[in-house]
Amino acid sequence: MxxxxxxxxxxxxxxxxxxxxxxxxxxxxxxxxxxxxxxxxxxxxxxxxxxxxxxxxxxxxxxxxxxxxxxxxxxxxxxxxxxMGYVFQDGALINWLTVAENLALPLEENTNLDAAEIAAKVQEKLELVHVPDTGQKFPTELSGGMRRRVGLARALITDPExxxxxxxxxxxxxxxxxxxxxxxxxxxxxxxxxxxxxxxxxxxxxxxxxxxxxxxxxxxxxxxxxxxxxxxxxxxxxxxxxx
Ligand SMILES: Nc1ncnc2c1ncn2[C@@H]1O[C@H](COP(=O)(O)OP(=O)(O)OP(=O)(O)O)[C@@H](O)[C@H]1O
Ligand SMILES: [Mg+2]
Structure with missing residues (x-):
């Protein structure tokens, strides 16, 4: 079963x-x-x-x-x-944080990873969704499609089940x-x-x-x-x- x-x-x-x-x-x-x-x-x-x-x-x-x-x-x-990861319909990124900061947030709150480990994980997920160069950008600087991919990367960042x-x-x-x-x-x-x-x-x-x-x-x-x-x-x- x-x-x-x-x-x-x-x-x-x-x-x-x-x-x-x-x-x-x-x-x-x-x-x-x-x-x-x-x-x-x-x-x-x-x-x-x-x-x-x-x-x-x-x-x-x-x-x-x-x-x-x-x-x-x-x-x-x-x-x-x-x-659990949730990919919101509208992306739901925090506009005053960079993409990398948005992705790092769940890791800072929920894990004991250090800054270098977090940065590596953030980069890994951005590469996974094919937007490797967006880390230092703000969500408003991205196209709608890129924002959605970043939203997906954020949902995946903690490797949810x-x-x-x-x-x-x-x-x-x-x-x-x-x-x-x-x-x-x-x-x-x-x-x-x-x-x-x-x-x-x-x-x-x-x-x-x-x-x-x-x-x-x-x-x-x-x-x-x-x-x-x-x-x-x-x-x-x-x-x-x-x-
Ligand atoms: N917090 C809320 N307060 C009041 N009404 C709500 C709330 N959340 C959803 N609704 C209403 O519940 C209904 C269903 O909304 P829902 O967002 O689940 O639709 P959906 O199936 O996801 O539609 P879509 O394909 O347009 O995204 C809608 O009529 C919506 O206005
Ligand atoms: Mg809906």
Missing amino acids: PETIIRMSGVEKSFGDHQILRGMSFDVHRGQCLGLMGGSGSGKSVTLRHLIGLIRPDAGLVEVDGQDLTKISRRELAELRKR IILYDEPNAGLDPRTARSINHLMRELSDKLEVTSIVVEHRIDCLKTVADEVVFLFEGQARVRDTAASFFQPTDPELREFLGV
Whole structure:
């Protein structure tokens, strides 16, 4: 039996009188990459934010590595978060710090590495995402695509076991998107990283995801292998994909 590392079960979440999640349930096992697709405003980012404890569900279970996020202490949540990387939809870099300082921050806060070791790790991750010369630049000096790559490098900096990607291809040219997708695939194949990828681009999900879930009306409506998901029988998914 594969080991379940992420589990959502019956999660409900409203903002005001607007219910976004209506019994969201899915699980992800170790080393798996699960894609999430759904219309704008369907609750994809909200789902990811539950998994790092930024949002608490109104009802239901949110579990990461066997720990119920609604029951653990702040300290335990902080420990768990160290093992997780989050690639934010907008990059979410701190504009008054250089790229290198942005990347160093999680290492300064969470490890005992010295300055030279941190600098080496920062450079290693910048090279991994193909922006080796950006360390001394400020985020506002970068193009949108470069900022996204730096955002990815920052999510990878602590070598997390779990990575949540929120539209990793947005704003990237096709060639860069392909190289990022191959990198994501490598992380799950070689390093057994567990990941969830929110993405609208079908080629991305076909490359990186083992299975894909369709979010519809606040639930995981369809779940299928990446190969079959894009030839669906479900009428709502067919309508969504336009097939
Ligand atoms: N903190 C919040 N307070 C109030 N409403 C929120 C909050 N966060 C999200 N929402 C609402 O929840 C709904 C789902 O938002 P979410 O960001 O998850 O959508 P999404 O599926 O990621 O869409 P997109 O593809 O456009 O990124 C939206 O209607 C949004 O306005
Ligand atoms: Mg979103």
